[in-house]
Amino acid sequence: MTAAEQPRVALITGGSKGLGAGLVDAFLDAGYRVATCSRSKTDTVRAWEEDPRIDGRFHFMAADVSDRDDAERFVKDAAGRWGQIDVLVNNAGVAREGVIALFGDDALDQVVDLNIKGTVYVTRAASRVMLAKRSGSIVNISSIVGLSGYRGLSVYAATKAALDGFTRSLARELGSRGITVNSVAPGYLRTEMSHGLDPQQMVQITRRTPMGRLGEPQDVARAILFLTDPTNRYITGQVLVVDGGLTC
């Protein structure tokens, strides 16, 4: 297999559980080499590491991307290992629930540091690899709450809206170098991130969703694979909502 025929490389932050794990699965199924990171290793990660079917196509690094050095180490390790980064999915994020009047400083720092600064750290490092190759696709995982808001999630919503602004600016900045940048804004997913919602809220959300169910990671993965497909050289700077029609 020549270098040109090597599988494409995707970096997915926060891929050890929830939506991120679903994205890692989807990119592995699509034949990519996938590097992911999270603060600690999960059983899901151990299963990938021991799976002979993806031998040499999966790499995990324990890293907290809200830490600048960790974020750069994660990107440089993957680029050094495989020599290229074709896709970056900035998935790592955290939601802390609470009304703003009582929102604690530690929670504020945690949400801003991971959701915004962590995304910027990883993107800055990965964009250098993509610039050198004049090619790449970046997807930032935002959220419909960044578009419509949600009571008790104001700080989380603010960070997700910030990512959409980051997406649009980067699309303008990097488009001339063959790099696309988009956001994917999931609705309410059946993952751990939605567990902060109480059962009544979940029922209400499901009832209001035209497709009649919560989202699955695979629903989001399909949108990301579409946006990062090498034949997509024209869709950039967009926020693609994947919410079963909830906000339509």
Add this chain to the structure above:
Amino acid sequence: MGADQSTVRAVITQFLARAEKSHDELTDETPLFGDGLGLDSLEAAELSAMLEDEFGSDPFSAGGEMPDTVGDIQAFYEAASTA
């Protein structure tokens, strides 16, 4: 690849070619910006990334003084090799 004068200039020449920027001859005194190579900020970032990709480090993102000339880039690698 070692960052000697010819290889550093080869990377700069490669960058100029793909950026479709023409320049007669590179000397140590050739300015990177303005009336020299006329790099804008994104072009400087791109050259920085290409240099890092080739040599593992680059003078634009190393945190020191930003290079102004082709010779400044060469001097960065010479200093690194003697450190």
